[in-house]
Amino acid sequence: MKNENRQLQEEVIAVHDSIMPKMGLFVGNNLKVTTLLTKMDSLKQVHPDLDTSSLKQQLVNLQTDLKLTNEAMTDWMHNFDPEHENKKPEEVHTYLQEQLQAIRRLKDQFSATEQKSQHVLATYRIK
Structure with missing residues (x-):
């Protein structure tokens, strides 16, 4: 069970790590959106x-x-609690399975937001 839990935790972290770079991208895209919103008159011209x-x-x-x-x-x-002190292996396993589902949902949310962002910003040729 300990090996399974270690693998589960590694999988949770791997999904997390695949999403993290997009957070910076989203901050940049948010700045682009703010710029578009403040330059609406110029766009209309x-x-x-x-x-x-x-x-x-x-x-x-x-x-x-x-x-x-x-x-x-x-x-x-x-x-997220990466430490599992004073927990039974079965409790850790259940917790990590729940966290894997949660981080996968987040990955889906990130993908949808990224696609929407690319579509909207490409429409207005903002790079």
């Missing part, structure tokens, strides 16, 4: 047919997703 109210709503929604996704990861990291 360059693209007179642009529906700025629709764009603004799309950008605000993306900004919310970026923020909530990063916060979800921060919360998970804050609550």
